[in-house]
Amino acid sequence: MRQKLRNLNWTLVLGTVLVGFMLLIALIGPSLAPQDPMKENFALSVDGAIRTPPYPAFRIPGYPLGTDRWGRDLWSRMLWGVRPTLIMVTAVAGFRLVVGIIVGLLIGWAEGRRARRLDSLLSALLSIPVLIVAMIGIYAVGVDKGLWAFIFGLGITGWAETARMVSEQTRLVKRQTFVEAARALGAGERLILFNHILRQ
Numbered sequence: 479m480r481q482k483l484r485n486l487n488w489t490l491v492l493g494t495v496l497v498g499f500m501l502l503i504a505l506i507g508p509s510l511a512p513q514d515p516m517k518e519n520f521a522l523s524v525d526g527a528i529r530t531p532p533y534p535a536f537r538i539p540g541y542p543l544g545t546d547r548w549g550r551d552l553w554s555r556m557l558w559g560v561r562p563t564l565i566m567v568t569a570v571a572g573f574r575l576v577v578g579i580i581v582g583l584l585i586g587w588a589e590g591r592r593a594r595r596l597d598s599l600l601s602a603l604l605s606i607p608v609l610i611v612a613m614i615g616i617y618a619v620g621v622d623k624g625l626w627a628f629i630f631g632l633g634i635t636g637w638a639e640t641a642r643m644v645s646e647q648t649r650l651v652k653r654q655t656f657v658e659a660a661r662a663l664g665a666g667e668r669l670i671l672f673n674h675i676l677r678q
Contacts, residue, residue, distance in 0.1 A: 504561040511554035512540050519549030566629050573633035578640025579676070585641065586648025587671055600641060608635045651678045 521528050524537055531549035533541060543552040585596045615631035651657065652675055660670050 500560060500564065503557065504564045507557035507560050511551075511557040512542075513551035513554040515550060515555040515558045517550065519545065522549070562625050566625060566632070569629045570632045570636075573629075574635075574637040574640055578637040579644050581637065582641035582644025583648055583671060583676065586645035587652065587667070587675070597645070600638060600645070603638045604642065611635045647678065648675055651675050 519533075520530060522531075522533055522538055522541075523529075524533060531545050532547045533545045533549065535544040535552075536542060537544070541551050541553070543556070545551055546555075581600075585593065585600060588596055612631040612635050615634045616627045619627040619630045621627055652670075657670060657674055660674055665673075
């Protein structure tokens with residue numbers, strides 16, 4: 479038993495617990511919020527006196543973390559904010575991963591002049607500051623679209639790093655013996671690319 483506990487990947491266990499906790503808060507967090515996260519309070523009683531926001535933490539019943547400068551309950555805003563944040567992070571990470579893998583495979587699989595052109599284009603994209611690209615993307619969609627504008631703006635950034643890493647690995651893997659053997663047995667490029675190289 480001790481040996482099993484010693485061999486356990488505690489980092490993975492802790493990470494799984496934290497992710498599970500965040501998912502739980504995303505599901506039930508809004509129902510636990512004691513206040514309306516958008517309600518502004520410009521006059522509340524603090525220690526028997528009427529004061530203006532921001533209100534301190536642990537001083538007002540129903541406002542455990544206090545408020546921001548508009549008097550909105552910080553604890554309720556945190557509970558309500560987990561769900562859209564997780565949606566945004568998951569969508570952005572998924573988009574970056576899918577686009578980066580596809581583009582990286584195509585660049586790494588290319589040969590000759592085409593490969594050099596695609597590699598130069600990827601290097602040029604990597605040289606553009608991420609913040610500028612994100613702001614242009616958000617502006618193009620429109621800030622009034624809310625969460626989806628930020629998902630698009632952040633999604634169009636970051637995939638180039640994934641594409642660079644995948645393209646380099648693709649160049650290494652496609653020269654391996656098992657790829658040459660698959661080609662010798664008559665496998666087409668698409669089959670080799672998606673059944674052999676993508677798995678690596």
